[in-house]
Amino acid sequence: MVAIRFIAVDGSAQTIDATVGISLMENAVANGVEAIEAICGGNAYCGTCRVHVEPEWRKITGPITEIEEPMIEASGDTDPGVRLSCQIEVTEALEGLVVHTPESQS
Amino acid sequence: MSSAQVQGCPVRHGRDDRKSARLADANLQPAKNARVVGSFAAAREILRSPKVRQAGASADQIDLSRPEEISFFFLDGDKHRKRRAAVAGLFAPKTIVTRHRAVMDRTMDAIVADLQGRGSAPLDELSWQMAVDVAAEIVGLTESDSNVNLANRVKAVLDSSVSRKPGFLNTLLFNAKMIPRVGKFWKHDLAPAIEARKRQPKDDVISYMVKENYSKKGMIMECLSYGGAGMMTTREFIVMAAWHLFEKPELRERFLTGGEDDQFAILEEILRLEPVASLLHRKAAEPVEGTQGASVQEGETVCVSIREANTDEAITGPCPYELDPDRAKRMKVVGPYLSFGDGPHRCPGAQVALHETRVFLDRLFRLPGIRLVSEPEIQWNPQIQGYELRGAVVACDPA
Numbered sequence: 001m002v003a004i005r006f007i008a009v010d011g012s013a014q015t016i017d018a019t020v021g022i023s024l025m026e027n028a029v030a031n032g033v034e035a036i037e038a039i040c041g042g043n044a045y046c047g048t049c050r051v052h053v054e055p056e057w058r059k060i061t062g063p064i065t066e067i068e069e070p071m072i073e074a075s076g077d078t079d080p081g082v083r084l085s086c087q088i089e090v091t092e093a094l095e096g097l098v099v100h101t102p103e104s105q106s
Numbered sequence: 107m108s109s110a111q112v113q114g115c116p117v118r119h120g121r122d123d124r125k126s127a128r129l130a131d132a133n134l135q136p137a138k139n140a141r142v143v144g145s146f147a148a149a150r151e152i153l154r155s156p157k158v159r160q161a162g163a164s165a166d167q168i169d170l171s172r173p174e175e176i177s178f179f180f181l182d183g184d185k186h187r188k189r190r191a192a193v194a195g196l197f198a199p200k201t202i203v204t205r206h207r208a209v210m211d212r213t214m215d216a217i218v219a220d221l222q223g224r225g226s227a228p229l230d231e232l233s234w235q236m237a238v239d240v241a242a243e244i245v246g247l248t249e250s251d252s253n254v255n256l257a258n259r260v261k262a263v264l265d266s267s268v269s270r271k272p273g274f275l276n277t278l279l280f281n282a283k284m285i286p287r288v289g290k291f292w293k294h295d296l297a298p299a300i301e302a303r304k305r306q307p308k309d310d311v312i313s314y315m316v317k318e319n320y321s322k323k324g325m326i327m328e329c330l331s332y333g334g335a336g337m338m339t340t341r342e343f344i345v346m347a348a349w350h351l352f353e354k355p356e357l358r359e360r361f362l363t364g365g366e367d368d369q370f371a372i373l374e375e376i377l378r379l380e381p382v383a384s385l386l387h388r389k390a391a392e393p394v395e396g397t398q399g400a401s402v403q404e405g406e407t408v409c410v411s412i413r414e415a416n417t418d419e420a421i422t423g424p425c426p427y428e429l430d431p432d433r434a435k436r437m438k439v440v441g442p443y444l445s446f447g448d449g450p451h452r453c454p455g456a457q458v459a460l461h462e463t464r465v466f467l468d469r470l471f472r473l474p475g476i477r478l479v480s481e482p483e484i485q486w487n488p489q490i491q492g493y494e495l496r497g498a499v500v501a502c503d504p505a
Contacts, residue, residue: 041440074198
């Protein structure tokens with residue numbers, strides 16, 4: 001398990017014990033992070049599991065992948081750290097990761 | 107709903123709220139030699155695997171050597187992803203709210219005016235109007251003589267295409283039926299839309315295809331896939347959801363007072379129990395060995411049973427046949443389970459369908475005097491392996 005912190009727009013934070021080997025989105029949903037909607041279930045088809053990765057973590061989580069681009073573009077979210085959390089696999093290297101959730105997922 | 111509190115519900119017992127299950131059980135026909143998979147976890151793993159290929163809707167008879175001339179539905183891998191990605195924004199939640207919602211509201215204004223003027227109307231006629239108007243707008247089929255005629259022409263082509271059988275004589279018969287039907291769709295619907303988009307591009311599927319120089323055949327296939335699926339399936343789901351809400355006053359009250367999130371939770375739970383599509387076929391190009399139970403040999407065809415997967419107690423919790431809108435949140439599962447499929451081929455219009463159903467029912471159930479005069483007759487459509495609801499009549503007070 002690795003600790004991952006989700007910070008909402010209002011500043012409230014929730015730290016979850018995430019399971020290695022499954023996506024950040026699945027971990028968030030399993031731990032009741034309400035700002036992660038993920039209405040397509042993790043297929044990168046809805047863009048409602050967006051997170052904004054803090055700058056110091058972006059090298060580790062990596063850039064937006066090709067599969068994420070269409071939905072991120074459609075969402076109009078231009079945050080430099082934006083990613084679809086369904087496309088981030090939780091690994092040991094993410095221990096202590098901090099992400100912010102957007103004001104709205106639609 | 108009271109079912110949420112059923113703690114001691116015995117396995118596979120409890121109330122059965124499904125309306126289409128018995129008919130589906132009696133009529134569903136998995137492809138010959140296909141192994142049926144009913145476990146939710148294994149099914150999802152198979153559908154998400156890059157090692158499987160589309161095997162539904164006579165996919166084995168499709169010539170894949172010219173991908174530009176076939177629907178995205180039959181493609182896999184990179185080619186499929188790129189085609190889907192190119193128009194994915196049209197189906198995004200933000201686009202639905204900022205663009206398609208206006209079409210839904212406009213259509214609903216017309217439906218309400220018509221219903222109040224007539225006093226009563228067939229429900230599937232009203233849901234068909236909503237489904238067709240929205241699908242036509244997204245695809246760009248906006249230059250037809252009327253959307254009713256457009257829908258009938260699309261349906262005629264799709265009815266022919268899904269009943270295709272192998273063999274020389276069958277191919278001749280298939281072509282004899284199909285060619286004139288496609289010709290009518292091209293002449294009255296697609297060609298005028300293409301000409302209009304050439305003059306003035308818009309943000310829709312046809313404008314994208316014009317920009318990318320799709321062939322005539324390629325355009326026809328793509329439009330029929332997006333348009334046909336959006337029209338035919340949403341029409342049925344709206345009626346099914348309305349039927350449940352008419353029948354259950356507490357649920358209807360919750361739908362009207364609960365806010366959008368709760369409305370979606372109700373609709374998704376109905377869809378879990380009453381999926382419009384019931385079977386998804388995949389063929390393994392390579393062996394699939396998953397961690398959640400998926401195991402498919404190379405060359406083997408499997409049939410994912412959406413109905414079984416959606417009622418798999420491992421994922422639904424107890425009493426899987428009861429309509430319980432709090433279930434998904436309690437079980438931390440995405441609401442419609444596998445009703446829209448999963449993986450790369452997940453239904454592109456899933457969110458559009460849920461939104462138009464929500465908008466339709468929210469307006470309908472707020473009409474003074476709204477009532478169900480006659481219940482629908484549930485029929486089986488062997489071509490699409492799904493239910494059809496005909497004969498429901500709704501009535502309301504005059505404006």
